[in-house]
Amino acid sequence: EPEVTQTPSHQVTQMGQEVILRCVPISNHLYFYWYRQILGQKVEFLVSFYNNEISEKSEIFDDQFSVERPDGSNFTLKIRSTKLEDSAMYFCASRSGLLNTEAFFGQGTRLTVV
């Protein structure tokens, strides 16, 4: 069964450093998303991406965040200068072009900022 793949599964970084979280969405999917989940809290929407551009971003997704689809398969989330409060699980999700289909989530990257 096709799946969304995220790497790395766990990343530890120092405050102020840049991190890039990688995702390989399901191959024929057209809509891509990043979500984050702080430990014990709900899953929060960060950004949606369609047709090689951002469709919508939340208030969390400030200038420190950026997304890219550098080639036909990868979808990346970059945090330019990490803060302690960026520590969370980051989930990538993708959905096909059919509107009544669910989003499939990757297993997540646990980001720990120290």
Next chain:
Amino acid sequence: GQSLEQPSEVTAVEGAIVQINCTYQTSGFYGLSWYQQHDGGAPTFLSYNALDGLEETGRFSSFLSRSDSYGYLLLQELQMKDSASYFCAVRENTGGFKTIFGAGTRLFVKA
């Protein structure tokens, strides 16, 4: 803005039936989804309702009333492995049809 309300915690015994309610407010409602998440895991899709009524998938059913901005997830024949967090989530018709999650209901299934 959006808001979703669901109970924070529910406890039930193995073999029982449990219903998790969800009310929502959103400006661009497209459908209501339910996701299951075990500790340390990813959200896993359970069901989706775009129209009013009941959708059944095995032991799980989901209901939607668009006029009441209300839905529920019904879990039957509870098993210990059903202990997890359950999120109702609104799919919006803006922003790439993003999904906005509620705070989640923690389900504890006891023997």
